[in-house]
Amino acid sequence: MSQKNKIDWLNSYYSLYKESIFDESNFNKIIELAELWEKDCKQNKRKIIFVGNGGSAAMASHCAVDFTKNANVRAINFNESDLITCLSNDYGYENWVSSALEMYADDGDHVVLISSSGNSKNMINAAKFANKNENYLITLTGFSGKNKLSKLGKINFKVNSKKYNHIENIHQFMLLFLVDLVIYSKK
Secondary structure, three states: OHHHHHHHHHHHHHHHHHHHHOOOOHEEEEEHHHHHHHHHHHOOOOEEEEEEEOOOHHHHHHHHHHHHHOOOOOOOEEOOOOHHHHHHHHHHHHHHHHHHHHHHHHOOEEEEEOOOOOOHHHHHHHHHHHHOOOOOOEEOOOOOOOHHHHHHOOOEEEOEEEEEEHHHHHHHHHHHHHHHHHHHOOO
């Protein structure tokens, strides 16, 4: 690939990020969620539970730490290999997240499910469990607005892309925007 083609590719790639990061249709949802987490989680002693697969699991871990440490909002994630393998072995991979929620989620806790495809069975089953048990469900998905998970949350963020890295990076931006907005709102 020539230098010019690489520059053209990078310009095209960066424009995907510009469109997604600055999609104003998400701004009101981000503000609503930041206010909700500031009020409901802090005042009512609820926690945020972040869950993802693969790169989204790493992001869930990162965000749980930042919310707890920097935004002073209690947050956890389920990234311990012993928990995942134990529950997957006993209940099936498609049910490990819902099983973990059954064990760790309290009434009214906020559950954030992150799935690039929005069609991971473990996330869909977890969403159904969260809704049935009156947890406040937030989803972050990609690929298309027709994925199953994006229809199950009270607040749903969708990235219109089929590129995993692009979707995961935008999800990370959105979640870290939320951390910073909660921190900023305290000032």
